Amino acid sequence: MATLARLQARSMFVAQQYYFRNSVVDLFRKKEYDAAVKIQSWFRGCQVRAYIRNLHRITTVIQKWWRSYLGRQEYRLIVKFASCAMKMNFYNAMAVRIQRRWRGYRIRKYCFNYFYLKEYLRAVSETNDAIREALEEFAEMKEREEKKADLEREEKKRDYQARKMHYLLSTKQIPGVYNSPFRKDPDPWELRLQKAKPLTSQRSKAKPKPCISLSDWLACTSARSFPQSEILPPIDRKQCQGPFRDITEVLEQRYKPLEPTLRVAEPIDELKVARGEFRRQEWMRNVNDNMFLPFSSYHKNKKYIPLMNSSSKYGPNSYGSQHFRDENPKKWICDKDFQTVLPSFDLFSKYGKLYSKAGQII
Amino acid sequence: MSQRQVLQVFEQYQKARTQFVQMVAELATRPQNIETLQNAGVMSLLRPLLLDVVPTIQQTAALALGRLANYNDDLAEAVVKGDILPQLVYSLAEQNRFYKKAAAFVLRAVGKHSPQLAQAIVDCGALDTLVICLEDFDPGVKEAAAWALGYIARHNAELSQAVVDAGAAPLLVLCIQEPEIALKRIAASALSDISKHSPELAQTVVDAGAIAHLAQMILNPDSKLKRQVLSALSQIAKHSVDLAEMVVEAEIFPVVLTCLKDKDEYVKKNASTLIREIAKHTPELSQLIVNAGGVAAMIDCIGSCKGNIRLPGIMMLGYVAAHSENLAMAVIISKGVPQLSICLSEEPEDHIKAAAAWAIGQIGRHTPEHARAVAVTNTLPVLLSLYMSTESSEDLQVKSKKAIKNILQKCTYLPALEPFLYDAPPNILKHVVGQFSKVLPHDSKARRLFVTSGGLKKVQEIKAEPGSLLQEYINSINNCYPEEIVRYYSPGYSDTLLQRVDSYQPLTK
Structure with a gap:
């Protein structure tokens, strides 16, 4: 406590x-x-x-x-x-260098080659010289030819002159005008005259006028041009003096067209020709060359019934199918029969177109 | 009345008709009669006679009509207005060859005057019958038909297209191959007339195979035929490069060059035209001509003739030289420049001079070497005098001015330039001084010579506007020399010297 x-x-x-x-x-x-x-x-x-x-x-x-x-x-x-970049620049520079060299080389070699140009110009001038020479030669040749032709023409003319004046040739007795006795040598014309053949006096050849003369108007008349009368009297003739026939009649006789006889005018194989012609006409009218065939097949089943003539057991008879007249091959002298041709009557074809002896037209 | 008396009436009538027609045909040959005939109403009288029963009278009437229509276009128009053409065209197909010839003659005589009249013929349907006539057996008929077709085709492209459409070209080509010279001549002329209008028409003619046959006939001795053949070829070649190449492929070189030596002037002219038409297209074709020696032949040809015949040759040289500098050089070494300068001074007519001036300008404009070659022939003063002359035509003045300018801009050959300093007008002087200003800085000898010959003095006397091109050139010349020299040669320098003497006070004591 x-x-x-x-x-x-x-x-x-x-x-x-x-x-x-x-x-x-x-x-x-x-x-x-x-x-x-x-x-x-x-x-x-x-x-x-x-x-x-x-x-x-x-x-x-x-x-x-x-x-x-x-x-x-x-x-x-x-x-x-x-x-x-540096490298590229370098490379470019090098490339430029190479290209420069190459381009220079190429253009100098192929394009502006001075030596080539010189050569070319030399060649051109050589060609020019050659051409000039050739043309000169050509012109000279032409001139020579012309001169020659001229000379020939002249010579011909002189020849003709000499032939015309042949009568001036001197004879043994009488000297001609070109052979003067007072001169030493005769004139050259004398020699020419000696060589020349005398010109014979020619009949003036009555040449028919070329185209537009009235005398041949009949020849060039075509039938289809214009309607015209059968005969027109030519009008540039004078009536001749003397006991002559009327000129129209004579001309009519003279210019009458050719009238062949029936035998000549009509060919003997007319029938064949006519048939051929008919066939041609037919063919021309055809639209199609191929035959028109029927569409149905009915015709295929049709039975062929031969002719009695050809189906005889004695063989076909040629009478009526190949010939229509009696044939006797034994009498033939060649392998074919002669064709029978009827002669024409001269009297009928010449009636009224001939002169009689008395001068009348019969 | 007897039969004879009756017939006599007809006989007399026929005789009178024949005589009338023959007399008219004969009178129509003389130009002085034609007016009288026209006033007498010959047209209306001839027209029924075309339908006469007697063929001779028909033919002679057609002949007379043709002669009348041939004379002038009034009469030709009268033929058209008189409705005669359909009748003619109808009978052209029907009648005999004499009549065909006469009818074709009338058509030709009508068609030659004007495109309208030719069109009238085409409208009548004459072309088809004329083309049929080209197939006739008689060469005379063919000739007349070809002639008429050619005259119709000559006027313009439509008409010749109509002729071609009628199928004339192949037949005309066949006509060329006939043996008769006259027919060949006229067929060639007709082909030329057809092909001259347009490339298409020329192509049609070429397609018909004309070129080979035409090219064969270049060597024909007949000069009139040669004229037509060469003209046809040149009309074909003129249109395009292809056509020209086709003509060249027919191997006309060097055969055609012989035609340049021909006696006949027109053969020469047409041959030169042909070569010109070929040369003008491309450098290659020109080169071919140069290689064949065509330039030399042409220069010789120019030297051997006068006047208009030279003109195509001169132009050909110009065309060749214009293509490239090598070709121009070829012209120079073929001695073309002296020949051209002779033409320039000799020819009286301005258009030929103008062509020569143009050609010289084309030769000299490429390089200094070319210009020098032109300058040494002393052509420049001639050109200058032509340019300055008041008598020359405007075209000549323009062409020579251009030529001078072209050459001067390349020329470095001073001796030839020097005279120009004294007598050239300012617009040319500019180029001369410019050339000096380009050359002098690089050439000491020339500088010295320029002073001693008085050029520098002249240059100082030129009054140029400050700041102009000329002044610049003068300044650059002056810069090549020491100042004292320039001042020494300046105008008025002696006065200034004297003034200095006056003002000078000597130092005296």
């Missing part, structure tokens, strides 16, 4: 102490608190700053490496391009 008592005795003190101490504490509490906050804030600040600094350092390192990586990459690219 003592303790209690001590304690109780001290409790006052303790309480006092407690109060005192608490009050002291209270007195410093704010200060201390502030101090603690300050210390803590400072410390924390330091800590965070250190941390951030650390982070920054780390970031810088990372960035440094990354950027250097990127930078190096870019740098490599740039270097590559640069070297490429």
Whole structure:
């Protein structure tokens, strides 16, 4: 209990102490608190700053490496391009050099080859000379030919003259005009006259006028031109004096058309010709050359009934199918029978177209 | 009345008709009678006689009509208006050859005057019958028909198209192959008339195979035939490169060059025309002609004739030289320039001079060498005088100016340029001074010569506007010389010297 008592005795003190101490504490509490906050804030600040600094350092390192990586990459690219461009420039320059040489060489060789041009021009001038010469020669030849032809013409003319004047030739007794006795040599014409053949006096050949003369108007009349009478008397003739027949009659006789006899006019194979003609006409009218065949097949089944004539057991008879007259092959002298032709009557065909002996028309 | 008396009446009538027609036909041959005949109403009288029973009278009436229509276009029009053509066309198909000939003659005489009259003939349907006449046996009929067709085709492209459409071209080509010279001649002329209008027509003629036959006849001795053949070939060749090449492929070179030596002037002219028409198309064709020696032959030909016959040759040289510098060089070494300058100074007519000036310009415009070749022949002063002359035509002036300009711009041959400093007008002087300004900086001898010959003095006297091209040229000439020389030759320098003498105060003490 003592303790209690001590304690109780001290409790006052303790309480006092407690109060005192608490009050002291209270007195410093704010200060201390502030101090603690300050210390803590400072410390924390330091800590965070250190941390951030650390982070920054780390970031810088990372960035440094990354950027250097990127930078190096870019740098490599740039270097590559640069070297490429440099090389290309170099190559181009070299190519230009090569091309320059080559092009110069080629153009000088094939296009503007001076020596070739010179050669060409020389060749052209040579050709020119040759052509000039050839043309000169050609012209000369032409001229010579012309001259020759002229001379020949002249010679012919002179020959003709000599033939015309042949009567001036001197004879043994009488000297001609070209053979003067007072001269030493006879005139050259004399020699020419000696050589020439005398010209015989020619009958003036009555040549018919070429086309537009009235005498041949009958010949060129075509039947289809215009309607005209059978005979028109020619009008440029004079009536002749003397006991002559009337001119119209004579002309009629003279210009009468050819009248062949019936035998000549009508061919003996007329029938054949006519048939041929008929066939040709038929053929011309045909639209189609092929035969028109029936569409049905009826005709195929039709039975062929031969002619009685040909189906005889004695063989076919040619009478009536190949010949229509009696034939006697034994009498033939060649392998064919003669064809029978009827003679025409002269009297009928010439009636009224001949002169009688007395001069009358019969 | 006896039969004889009756017939006598007819006889007399026929005789009178014949005599009338023959007299008219004969009178129509003289131009002085024609007016009288026309006033006497000959047309209306001849027309019924075309339908006469007697063929001779028909023929002679047609002949007389043809002669009348041949004379002038009034009479030809009267024939058209008189409705005579259908009758003629009808009988052209029906009658004998003499009548056909006469009828074709009338058609030809009518058709030759004007396109309208030719069209009237075409409208009558004459072409078909004329084409049928081309197939006739008689060469005279063919000739007359070909002649008429040629005269119809001559006027314009439509008419010749109509002729071609009627199928005339192949038959005309057949006609060329006939032995008769006259027929060949006229058929060739008709082909030429057909093909001259357009490339298509020429192509039709070529398709009918005309070229080979025409080319064969170049060597024919008959000069009139040669004329027509050459003319036909040139009319074919003129249209296009293809046609010209086809003509060349018929191997006309060097045969055609012999025609340049022909006696006949027109053969020469047509041959030159043919060569010109071929040369003008491409450098290759020109080259072919040059290689065949055509240029030399042409130059000789130009030298041997006068006037219009030269003209195609001169133009041909110009065309050849215009194609390329090598060809121009070929013309120069063939001695073409002296010949052309002779033409330039000799010919009295302006259009030939103009052609020669043009050709010279074409030769000289390529390189300094060409220009020099032209300049040494002393052609430039002639050209200048032509340009300056008031008598020359406008065309000649333009052409010679162009030629001078072309040549001067290339010319570095100073002795030839020098006279131009004294007598050239300013627009040409510009080029002359320009040439000097280009040459002098590089040639010391020329610089010296330029001073001694008085060129520099002349240049200083030229009054050029400051800033103009001429002034620039003058300045560049002046820059080639020391300043004292330039000042010495400047006009008025003696005065300035004298002034200095006046103003000079000697130092006397």
